[in-house]
């Protein structure tokens with residue numbers, strides 16, 4: 001057993017490895033930490049590369065995968081790629097949920113019964129409040145997509161990104177996601193973090209590395225500490241949470257991450273509940 | 276302006292942060308920090324080869340300034356002219372190493388050392404056997420190994436700093452101007 005295997009088995013190193021499939025997006029949310037939008041640099045990982053990282057993660061003893069972006073479902077082969085990733089390790093894929101209509105909804109059917117959950121962003125049960133940050137029609141598209149996916153046997157979770165200043169009415173939001181077929185155990189709530197567009201707009205909480213989950217995160221530009229690490233500011237990728245540019249073999253950044261965790265003073269765990 | 280981004284303390288990767296603890300670590304570290312795993316190995320290597328070692332500092336600075344002058348690396352020539360002056364080389368010696376005038380080397384073996392540097396850093400292919408024999412008369416074998424690696428490591432740095440246009444620090448420029456070396 002390598003030091004990385006042992007650390008994952010002992011819970012010293014978190015079990016999930018994240019992949020940034022791409023950075024472009026059909027939306028331009030006001031707080032987006034990756035400054036994603038239609039015209040941005042795509043920074044894509046190819047489907048083959050994503051599967052390769054997943055296989056190496058499994059070999060190293062990691063237990064789960066996460067996939068995020070940008071909007072992953074702008075990549076036409078994403079449903080098949082996710083099905084392949086789910087065959088390697090259980091996977092959660094973050095999505096804005098606005099693209100699941102027509103052909104794309106039908107294509108997602110390969111995920112029924114797969115070890116893949118789609119985690120869809122929804123910030124408020126009040127359409128105007130939700131759409132203020134996430135764009136016009138966002139609420140309507142999400143509340144249409146969730147039951148359509150659930151009906152097709154696809155596991156759906158809901159992620160709420162909360163503004164400190166204007167917290168959502170959580171009772172109404174939870175009633176809504178239950179109605180849409182998503183149980184409480186599949187609802188994630190996190191604060192807005194002051195990175196990317198949020199930082200530029202003066203939104204969100206300031207974070208230190210120890211506030212962020214030490215989950216190994218692989219992008220086209222290198223490996224990072226946490227999926228909240230490879231953020232973008234002014235079109236430039238942030239490097240403060242960069243681990244290594246080398247991502248193959250995955251052992252290289254995993255070992256660097258482990259070294260940093262082991263060098264951390266005891267009791268440095270965060271209470272900000274960022275996930 | 277450098278050709279690559281020089282990372283400041285706020286954008287320094289986690290493993291590079293300790294190099295910023297005492298303030299601005301200079302453009303070489305700030306450029307290498309963009310690839311933190313390279314910085315991790317390059318810095319200990321460079322500080323072992325260029326830093327305090329069994330070779331005396333005067334010899335080392337002769338090697339570094341001369342090599343850098345041959346490779347026309349303004350960044351390294353300027354930075355190490357200051358270090359050489361601090362190490363006790365005279366203005367005339369530093370000027371001669373920079374190619375700004377001839378000099379008679381007083382210390383025994385230093386003329387052969389400079390000829391060796393010129394042959395290794397300035398030449399191509401094999402190095403002359405007579406010169407190698409003369410150098411062996413003045414330096415122990417382990418010293419020849421070390422100073423020859425120092426020439427090579429300096430050449431590597433020279434090309435890196437020149438190609439990426441790393442900027443000379445203002446304090447260095449001011450110091451050189453004050454002694455008429457700029």
Ligand SMILES: C[S@@+](CC[C@H](N)C(=O)[O-])C[C@H]1O[C@@H](n2cnc3c(N)ncnc32)[C@H](O)[C@@H]1O
Nearest residue numbers: 031032033069070094095096121161192193198
């Ligand atoms: C960057 S998005 C990528 C996946 C997909 N486009 C989406 O919106 O779900 C992943 C998650 O990060 C959240 N997010 C975006 N900017 C954030 C910030 N500044 N702080 C905390 N979470 C943020 C989004 O709301 C979303 O739930």
Ligand code: SF4
Nearest residue numbers: 025029032036070096
């Ligand atoms: S939060 Fe998600 S949906 Fe919104 S702009 Fe960023 S990547 Fe796109």
